[in-house]
Amino acid sequence: MIVELGHFALVLALVLSLVQSVLPVTGALKGDARLMAVAPPVSVMLFLLVGLSFVALTVSYVTSDFSVLNVVENSHSTKPLIYKISGVWGNHEGSVLLWVLILVFFGALVGTFGSNIPAPLRSATLSVQSWITAGFLLFILATSNPFTRLARPPIEGNDLNPILQDIGLAIHPPLLYVGYVGFSITFSFAVAALLLGRIDAAWARWVRPWTLLAWVFLTLGISMGSYWAYYELGWGGWWFWDPVENASLMPWLAGTALLHSALVMEKREALKVWTILLAIFTFSLSLLGTFLVRSGVLTSVHAFATDPARGIFILVLLCLFIGGSLTLYAWRAPMLKQGGLFAPISREGSLVLNNLFLTAATVAVFVGTLYPLALDIVTGEKISVGAPFFNLTFGPILVPLLIAIPFGPVLAWKRGDLLAASQRLYAAFGISLLACLFCFWLWGMQRVLAPLGVGLAVWVMIGASAEILGRIRVREVGAARAFSRLTGLPGSTWGTAIAHFGVGVTLLGIVTASAFQTEQIRTMKPKDLVSLAGFELTFEGAVPRKGPNYTEEVAHFTVRQGGVEIARLDPSKRVYTARQMPTTEAAILTLGVSQLYLSLGESRGDGAVDVRVYYKPLITLIWIGCVIMAFGGLVSIADRRLRVGAPKPARKSKAVAAAQPAE
Amino acid sequence: MIFWILIAALTAVAALSVLVPFARANAGRAGASLTGAAADAAVYRQQLSEVDKDLERGMIDAEAAKAARTEIARRLLSAADAETAEQGGGSLSNWPRKLVFVVAAVLIPAAALGIYGLIGQPDLPDQPLVARLSAPAETQSVATLVARVERHLADNPEDGQGWEVLAPVYLRLGNAQSAAQAYFNTIRLLGPTSKRQADYGEALTMANSGIVSADARASFEKAVELDPKNAKARFFLALALGQEGKTGAAVVAWTSLLEGADPKEPWVPAARMQLAELKGEPVPGQAGAPVSGAQLPGPSAADVSAAQSMSADDRTAMIRGMVENLAGRLADGGGTVDEWLRLIRAYMVLGEKGKAEEALTTARQNLADNAEALSQINAFARDAGL
Structure with a gap:
């Protein structure tokens, strides 16, 4: 009964989302308050219906109801409870259902907490959100129904892909989806604004918290996914330029650009047209990612099922939403009034620079991801675009952006003074130069790039605090006044500084982990010893062990430093019984922010095993930096204040002539 | 029935989520929402007060504040213009009313039930595994029953009763290997009895395609030791003697087994056949058959009955x-x-x-x-x- 109730709730949600697609937006266009009033309650109702459906599916997973085909295909009665629950979205049907759940969740959030948003904008936004919802509900019911039943249920299921049987699956997809799908609401806001023809500073104010929320979760989701791949796949890398990873990186880059351009739009009413376009592009890239992952065009751990019908369905949805919104944009954009003016060297100018580089980086990733696919389709030739391509394109694009990060916040609005801004960054520059020279002294001249990279990371980190230091003006007003000014600083200022600091931290992790990673690969017999980066690892022997739904061969290692035992590591090779599928479980020893990574290869006869040991200095900074970035975003959301970018007035009338139109 | 009540309730709530806000706004109670331009103006007014606060806190200087105020004031003015323009055209037609009522009261239930009728399976109840395994035995397939006992034994491998229940079922399903293991566990946990030893030997023999192995014979011998009258054990021991080519001993064994046996016992005809074969007499009931396989190791009576139930x-x-x-x-x-x-x-x-x-x-x-x-x-x- 619960299963069928969930199925019915999903059907009802489809019908209701179609109603929601029409009524509120009609009300908004005709100025009918009654039709607009329908939007918020229905958005909540949609969330409840899809939520009920999701709960029903979860219940059938938890109770191992093998009369549901989806449960048979992806679950097993001996699977631990947490993986029974996370298994709900560890497959194609369930993950699309989660996708839609988050779609309606954001709709319900706007319906519930968006009472300060003008009614027409809110109604139209919720209608647009329902277009997407209806499209994907139709997709689920037509091609990927998780509620398909079996009249003669088998006694046992096929189990879940063992790689996915990890705590990572419980956290990574929900976080990523909240981010990925969260940008749907900014898309809906943008399309609604285009429909209503009202695009102004206030719009950016309404959209700000939603963009930030989606961005925060996407940041966490991507970094979590990266860490998961790092410890679960057993090759010790943290980013593989895998097309599926790129599919989530592209919306992140575009979303980051959107975040910054929306700032200009809110504070100075400039960059309006561009911001709307970015909002459309960001979600389009999310949709594109969904298409790449769900259609089976790409084969990876994420492609749960390959079914051409599904691919075509998503492709049609993709064309409809992206094509439709861009057509609307082409029609409306020329009617928009020009916004505020600003000089090239100004806060706005620096944000335009930020947008340029982020967009270029997005394009680089886009090309690197889609070119091989296009080539395969057109000529049938299979090529793979890997790290070398991205290191040559993505890297150089990001370097100037990173250099520019500290300048942005210290420049004045409308017209800035680069020299004055630089003066405020003297200290930061000095410290990073020292760090750079120290690294050269420490490591010698063999690796020229690494000290430069460290210097850049320190520059970004220290430079992030420049705005705060500049605002409190310790030297001018004294310590006591400075402290009260410090606590009085708005949340968004803190958010900016924290997030930029996080970028520096991540960069530092990337530089040191890639430049100074050391590794040893060898075949070890019991009591063999391997030395690496001052550690001595002794292989104590391997023993078999039995888990709830797998058997494993656990190798015991003792780690010594200077003859003193500091840890024991137990990497293992597992075979999941239901699918007879092997996995490698790496053992990781975290020392401060560095890690010792131990992973098993093939086991030979006579008790010997192939072992890979890596020492990765400062590697956890990569993910810690991402968490700091996300925290900065949260601090910024908490700032409910309206933002005003007070323009720096022209000292002489000549300067006004130098100001450029915004768009 | 409860299912359909819940379906009806869900549908009703969904329809009401459209109707109620619509009707309430119609009555004018929720009609005070801001128009777009008015909301914008409110934002700009708030921005003006933010500029004042920033100035107080010393975040910006007086000059910058003045410039900001000018800029915001300009936006505020244009928003106010738009507001008056919007207020001009405010006459509402009545057409949506009927339409919305039809949509909510008819279209939503009809479409939802229609689509669900096409793709749903309302008659199919939930079948959680635990409930399936604990349902009354007579409603379950043998496979389910076996799975149920197996799960129980996986959790309680020391439950001898469970093994004893499971063993003959395995044998009946033709899984002699598992049956032998189950009998072995039964004996290990509950101690040997004549019947258990004989059954264990039988399972071993069947797993060995009818040949009485040394293990099986040991088990049969133990069974006879515990109960000299155990017919099954003696039957297989006699069979073993025949298989080993000890014809004389086999004839003695068969004869003594048949002595005083109830002719209605199912194994008696097979035993007679074996005896006749060994003695070189025509096989009772099969006289004239060109070839008789009766003296050959073949399926036992239990085998045959198992085969029939499969x-x-x-x-x-x-x-x-x-x-x-x-x-x-x-x-x-x-x-x-x-x-x-x-x-x-x-x-x-x-x-x-x-x-x-x-x-x-x-x-x-x-x-x-x-x-x-x-x-x-x-x-x-x-x-x-x-």
Whole structure:
């Protein structure tokens, strides 16, 4: 009964989302308050219906109801409870259902907490959100129904892909989806604004918290996914330029650009047209990612099922939403009034620079991801675009952006003074130069790039605090006044500084982990010893062990430093019984922010095993930096204040002539 | 019934989520929402007060504040213009009213139930595994029952009663190997009885395609030790003697087993047949049959009854398994003419003529120095049309 109730709730949600697609937006266009009033309650109702459906599916997973085909295909009665629950979205049907759940969740959030948003904008936004919802509900019911039943249920299921049987699956997809799908609401806001023809500073104010929320979760989701791949796949890398990873990186880059351009739009009413376009592009890239992952065009751990019908369905949805919104944009954009003016060297100018580089980086990733696919389709030739391509394109694009990060916040609005801004960054520059020279002294001249990279990371980190230091003006007003000014600083200022600091931290992790990673690969017999980066690892022997739904061969290692035992590591090779599928479980020893990574290869006869040991200095900074970035975003959301970018007035009338139109 | 009530309730709530806000706004209670321009103006007014606060806190200087105020004031003015323009055209038509009522009260339920009727399976109840496994036994398939006991035993491997229940079921399903293991566990946990030892030996024998192995014989001997009257154990011990070629001892064993046995016992005819074969007498009830396989290791009575209770597929599989066993044994060590004939006949029954011919050739090679056997085989081949 619960299963069928969930199925019915999903059907009802489809019908209701179609109603929601029409009524509120009609009300908004005709100025009918009654039709607009329908939007918020229905958005909540949609969330409840899809939520009920999701709960029903979860219940059938938890109770191992093998009369549901989806449960048979992806679950097993001996699977631990947490993986029974996370298994709900560890497959194609369930993950699309989660996708839609988050779609309606954001709709319900706007319906519930968006009472300060003008009614027409809110109604139209919720209608647009329902277009997407209806499209994907139709997709689920037509091609990927998780509620398909079996009249003669088998006694046992096929189990879940063992790689996915990890705590990572419980956290990574929900976080990523909240981010990925969260940008749907900014898309809906943008399309609604285009429909209503009202695009102004206030719009950016309404959209700000939603963009930030989606961005925060996407940041966490991507970094979590990266860490998961790092410890679960057993090759010790943290980013593989895998097309599926790129599919989530592209919306992140575009979303980051959107975040910054929306700032200009809110504070100075400039960059309006561009911001709307970015909002459309960001979600389009999310949709594109969904298409790449769900259609089976790409084969990876994420492609749960390959079914051409599904691919075509998503492709049609993709064309409809992206094509439709861009057509609307082409029609409306020329009617928009020009916004505020600003000089090239100004806060706005620096944000335009930020947008340029982020967009270029997005394009680089886009090309690197889609070119091989296009080539395969057109000529049938299979090529793979890997790290070398991205290191040559993505890297150089990001370097100037990173250099520019500290300048942005210290420049004045409308017209800035680069020299004055630089003066405020003297200290930061000095410290990073020292760090750079120290690294050269420490490591010698063999690796020229690494000290430069460290210097850049320190520059970004220290430079992030420049705005705060500049605002409190310790030297001018004294310590006591400075402290009260410090606590009085708005949340968004803190958010900016924290997030930029996080970028520096991540960069530092990337530089040191890639430049100074050391590794040893060898075949070890019991009591063999391997030395690496001052550690001595002794292989104590391997023993078999039995888990709830797998058997494993656990190798015991003792780690010594200077003859003193500091840890024991137990990497293992597992075979999941239901699918007879092997996995490698790496053992990781975290020392401060560095890690010792131990992973098993093939086991030979006579008790010997192939072992890979890596020492990765400062590697956890990569993910810690991402968490700091996300925290900065949260601090910024908490700032409910309206933002005003007070323009720096022209000292002489000549300067006004130098100001450029915004768009 | 509850299901349909819940469905109706869900549908009603969904329809009301459209109707109620619509009707309330109609009555004018929720009509005070801001128009776009008015909301914008409110934002700009708030921005103006933010500029004042920033100035107070010293975040910006007076000059910048003045510039900001000018800019915001400009936006505020244009928003105010738009607001008056919007207020001008505010007459609402009445058309949506009927439409919305139709949509909410008719379209939503009809469409939802219609689509669900096409793709849903309202009659199919939930079937959580635990409930399936604990449902009354008579409603369950044997496979489910076995799974249920297996799960129980996986959690409580020391439950001898469970193993004892499971063992004969395995045997009936043709899974003699598991049955032997289950009997072994039963004896280990509950202690040996004559019946358990005999059953264990029987399972071992069947797992060994009818040959009484040393382990099985030990078990039968123990059974007889515990209860000298145990007919099953004595039956298999007699069979073992025959299989070992100890004809004299076997005849004694069979005779003593049949003495005083109730002729209605199911094993009695088989025992008589064995005895007659050993003595070289015509086989009772099968006199005149050209070849009798009765003295050969074959399916036991239990085997046959197990085969009868199986599905056709399982039965074929079981037969096939036995035939392959026989073929393997003959290929390895050769055999009597009767065994060869039985193998060839079995292949014919299974419809595998190619394998039958292959077996025929091998048999001829194997029995080349036995003229009588060769003529017997040739006669059979002629009859069978090979």
